[in-house]
Amino acid sequence: MYSNFFSSMLPLLNKKISALEQQINSYPDGYLSLERNGPYVKWFHRTSKKRTYIPKKNYQFAQQLILKNHLMAKLEDLKEEVNAIHSYLQYHNKPSKQEQFFSNSLYRDLYLKTEKSLSDHLQEWSAAPYNSNPRHPENKTIKTISGNLVRSKSEALIEQSLITNGIPYRYECLLEVENLKLYPDFTTRHRLTGKVIIWEHLGMMDNPQYVHTSFNKIEHLIRAGFIPGENLILTFESKNNPLTPLIIEETIARYY
Template sequence: MQSFECLSPDILLLSLQNRAEELLRVVERTKKSLKRAPQGHLRLAKRGNQFYGYHLTDAKSLKGEYIPKDNVSQMSKLAQKDYDEKALREMEHELSLIDGFIAKYSPEELTNIYNRMNEVRKSLVEPILLSDEEYARRWLAVPYKGKHFEAGVPDLRTAKGERVRSKSEVIIADTLGRLGIPYKYECPLKLADGGRSVYPDFTCLDLRTRKELLWEHLGMMDNPEYASLSVKKLSSYLQCGYVPGKNLIISMESSEKPLSQTEVRLIIQGVFRVNGK
């Protein structure tokens, strides 16, 4: 967490909206299933160590028609129907609670308190919650010293004029910039396995969560020596809490299968949930 952050941004609304969409899909599927379900309900009676099934079709009768033990399919369909009806009621109840909460919930108001101030008053106040733009600006403004470029290394530049080490890193950097993901190239990181510093290819900022994610691009995976070193590097990251799919992004390529701009865009859109070209 950066020193200039007092309160993490709200992601509850997005989570609730995603939950509501998922519930709606399952509700519709359950309703269709119930339309195909048999009439009546299942009653189970225990005698000794045995259970016996009865098909209840008359609301006035609690006995029902005996279901032979070998007719497991009928008992299963009736049991599934009973379960689906109860689950449907609970899902619809949860949806009503979510809808009611969303209708009254205004997480943007905390940011608006600061945004509605005039510039003089803003200069006198440290906001509790920074806007995405201000947070990104402060995060990017923290100085760092990147990894040294040895003599003879090709001078490859991104659209912003940054120097990187490969054409694939140019693609990654430019796509991150185009999709609005703040990043730092080869920003030093001290690992907890001994205090040694490493230089991840990219340190990215997820503005939804205000968390940093590392991005390592493994560019010569058909080179046995490079591949072996890459495995050791990833092992070090794992031991220090950087897990692929959580806070570590990994991209790879070989001489036969170079990294494409489409692949980079799909990775970014999948991890950061952004839209763009």
């Protein structure tokens, strides 16, 4: 299920590894070792051949080494991630349960008839008119690849990924909950089951008033039976922690 996603991650990770290795090679040989001696901390320059004490007057040299230490730790994390992906892909080289399922013509034929019926229904659902959010249309200033107007660049990224992955959706479609009119960011349908999944993106988590209003909306969605982690997707963003295409793709791989 996730093999294609993990395979697509390998070139990016290997590129990061190469860039880190080049960066590390620009630093002095060896690494920094810190050892406590009573109330004091001693600095040592370690190489494969020897250990050399670094006096405090060589502070800049110690700074270079500690930066290199961090890059080396980061490099090891990336290499472990690549190794984990290779292990996963090696394990999944054998036929998947889905491939075994489709190899049986009795199951496959009935499933394909059912899937075609569901696919037709979802296409009709996507194309059908619906009541969209009439509030503050002037804030819809970002044009998406489909030609729709949305309220943020992050919503445009989400829509783009939904389209790329063939996921039926409606943007800010009316949902009536307890006599309230709510307009979730994206109302989506699972391609294989038709299950309705709401995707709410909270894009201003550093704005207290926005957070308060958004959580009220989420509370109403939960009362309507939309459970976070099940059929309610919640993604978050602040100025210092933007939503990225990788986060969106990971979210889609998990829920769809």
